[in-house]
Amino acid sequence: MLAAIGLDETHESAYRALVRVGAAEVSDLARGLGIGEPETERALRRLERHGLAARASGRAGRWVAAPPGAALGALLTRRRHELEKAELAATALAEEYRAQAAEPTVHDLVEVVTGAAAVSQRFLQLRLGARDEVCALVTGGPAGLTGVADSAAGRSADRAVRCRSVVERAVLDMPTGLVELSAAIGRDEQVRVVDRVPAKLLIADGSLAMVPLTSRTAEPAALVVHDSGLLASLTGLFEAVWRAALPLRLGADGGTVGEADPEGPDGTDLEILSLLLAGLTDASVAKQLDLGLRTVQRRVKRLMELTGVTTRLQLGWHAYERDWVARRTRAPQG
Structure with a gap:
């Protein structure tokens, strides 16, 4: 002690x-x-x-x-x-x-990390050192999820680092896959699923990326990519896979994970949109629909991601363009 x-x-x-x-x-x-x-x-x-x-x-x-x-x-x-x-x-x-590093040379844009211990240590450095966002493409198992389970990693949650992960569908069939995914979603991480991801990938704050190098004979190795055109390409790859993936949602019993269609809102989303367009605040919408304020804000954020917009004004325009608010919704109570 x-x-x-x-x-x-x-x-x-x-x-x-x-x-x-x-x-x-x-x-x-x-x-x-x-x-x-x-x-x-x-x-x-x-x-x-x-x-x-x-x-x-x-x-x-x-x-x-x-x-x-x-x-x-x-x-x-x-x-x-x-x-x-x-x-x-x-x-x-x-x-x-x-x-x-403001003016890095070509040779400094990519690091080659070799050895299982070195790769693991560098991976944790990138993941725990992130200040704003961690993005990951996960294959082969849920161990690559962005959340950190051990107590030393509580700092990530304390600093409200946003975490987005896309996992292969095969992860759901692994013995601990659902448990790990449920835990990640419980930490407010965003997790989506696709049939296959092109490669394992970790991106920290949009400034560093890590790509494992796979080989059946050589020792484990990985590339750490610094701010460069290559990093921009890897970031674009992640965003493309993210947009094509299906969000995962916890089941009603809290112990299973299901897939949701990202192409449109559900009934609750439509009610939230209607009330917001009527001029109500987030807090008023939450009270009217008997929802938590955080739930309302999370749903609005998801709708903005689905439509690819950055402001609520743009979201309102898209809602009308897509006839999302043309459906009947609950009227606000006086």
């Missing part, structure tokens, strides 16, 4: 034992810890250097514990300062890197 402030298991055990008894002889501590006296002596000296223990006055060989509140508090403060300095250094290096 105290490894974060520089103490290994032996030193932490020694300090905890000393705190429990308040003061002790080296021999007594050694017996309690189950280690030799020389090792115990070295541990106590290390604790002394950290300000966590001190030799008792007036009696040789006896040690006392420093008050944890003050002693550990000082170490934590120092470690926080060190982390702040490291963060500032990382920011400065990132700025320097961006400045240097």
Whole structure:
């Protein structure tokens, strides 16, 4: 538990034992810890250097514990300062890197990453380092989904990074496919399905892309593509596959996934459109239709994606052009 402030298991055990008894002889501590006296002596000296223990006055060989509140508090403060300095250094290096990469040479536009560990590490860097959006084409299994299940990745959700994934239909038939896809949708990720995707692909913030290189004989490898015409082509490929794919929706029981036709709105979408065109706000629409505000906003966003527009004014025009609001909808209540 105290490894974060520089103490290994032996030193932490020694300090905890000393705190429990308040003061002790080296021999007594050694017996309690189950280690030799020389090792115990070295541990106590290390604790002394950290300000966590001190030799008792007036009696040789006896040690006392420093008050944890003050002693550990000082170490934590120092470690926080060190982390702040490291963060500032990382920011400065990132700025320097961006400045240097502003005019990249042709050889710097593509990295070749080899080895399973290196490829996995680079993949996580791109995925966890994204600030705005992560897009992925997934083949062979759901492990490539953009969401991160482990606790260290909570930062992606905290920073509201948008995640869009297109998976092959075969993923649905895999043993854990539906579970992973349901979890991804539960994290508010957008997931669509197609019969086949052209290649595995990960794009972070539209500035970096990663394409695995497949080979039956060579070790795993991948290309990391920086901002360039090639990256623009990969981004265009993803968007083309995304538009052709079918959205996945959770079933009513919350445990299955089904496909929805993206070509038109359902009845609830039509009601939302009608009320919005009548001048109601999102909050008023939600109240009238007994929906959550977030549900209304998500449905409007989906309709904008389906029509390829960027503003609600354009969405209204498309709604009339496609006769979406010509159908009968629920009238607003006074």
